[in-house]
Amino acid sequence: MRVSTTQFSNMMMTVMQRQSSDLARTFGDISSGKRIQQPSDDALATVKIQHLNKEISSLNQYIANVNALQGVLQQEDTLLTNMVNVAQRARENVLLAGNGAFDANNLESLAGEIDEQIEELKSLANYRLADGQYMFAGSNTLIEPIRQSLTPDRFFYDGDDRQRFVAISASTKLASNDSGQDLFFNTGIRSDGLSSNSSGVNNVKVESEIAFQAYSNISLTFNAGTWSATATAWDGSTTSHTVTPTGNQLDIGGLVSAEFTGTPTDGDQFTIENLDTFTALTRLSSALKSNSDDLQQEISTALSVIDKTIGNLGQTQTAVGGRLNTLDSTFNSHSDVVLMDQVLRSELEDLDYSEAISRLNLQQTALTASQQAYVNIQGLSLFNFL
Secondary structure, X not given: OOXXXXXXXXXXHHHHHHHHXXXXXXXXXXXXXXXXXXXXXXXXXXXXHHHHHHHHXXXXXXXXXXXXXXXXXXXXXXXXXXXXXXXXXXXXXXXXHOOOOOOHHHHHHHHHHHHHHHHHHHHHHOOEOOOOOEOOOOOOOXXXXXXXXXXXXXXXXXXOOOXXXXXXXXXXXXXXXXXXXXXXXXXXXXXXXXXXXXXXXXXXXXXXXXXXXXXXXXXXXXXOOEEEEEEEXXXXXXXXXXXXXXXOEEEEOOXXXXXXXXXXXXXXXXXXXXXXXXXXXXXHHHHHHHOOOOHHHHHHHHHHHHHHHHHHHHHHHHHHHHHHHHXXXXXXXXXXXXXXXXXXXXXXXXXXXXXXXXHHHHHHHHHHHHHHHHXXXXXXXXXXXX
């Protein structure tokens, strides 16, 4: 078989180009540290790597959410601790207010301390995060939640009772805040009234907790043998409700029920108040400053309300602690899975340097040999033997 010079040159060039290409690929593998430069290098491994990258990216986002939420909840836990401390000091002052040995100056001084504690508690409840959102405003985070109404001794909640949730895994979301309404409002019920005889409204029971939370008070009036009720919301708006009497029991629009004692007469008026912490303490302070005849009643009301508030704060703090524990365990779980995925990905795509360097040396030797053979054979000629 005759092999022409042209055929030989083409064959050797093809071999050397393939060897050079293999050598360049090996250089690329070593420089990048990856054995897969394009999907065609290992299609099955490429698909697995894509799935692992997607899972790692998703878990890293969840880990970022966990870290951000952990910081917010730690802030809330600190705020709740401070609130409990302020509420405990306020409770001590409420108890001191019942000291019969205190004169008017002592009571006024005590009222001043309670005023300071009201402001401190209000400041903590209206805490703003670094991004400007109010911590205890529910989902209405851009409006100051605890505000004083036009009626000087009443406060109202201008947020809502919703919570903001953050996803920490594909199936788990945790609340990032708690509502100030659950902490300081709906902490007690008080009924007062004016009647022409010894009749009264007692044993008030909330029938619809969610509906009743929307109102600061309900006013009952008896005229022409019929009861009527007007509910006043925290923002001052009013709504009429039907009163259904059954014997001596009154059902007020499904919001609350109450027991009526005595015989009602035209003009009788009663008010059922949905008390909040700030209002109860403010009224106690006013009673202390004026040494009011209602002082003992205000002390009793304030003590009941502050005890409920401390209980609410404690329950919320426990819930926040539970969320922080969940975050810790979730963080550890995500971190372990990310580490495992990274190991699996490394096994699929990372280069075995020992094998790659051995292959590089072999390819360099083969290419050098091909080049030398080509040069030597190309130089052969019959004229050398003439």
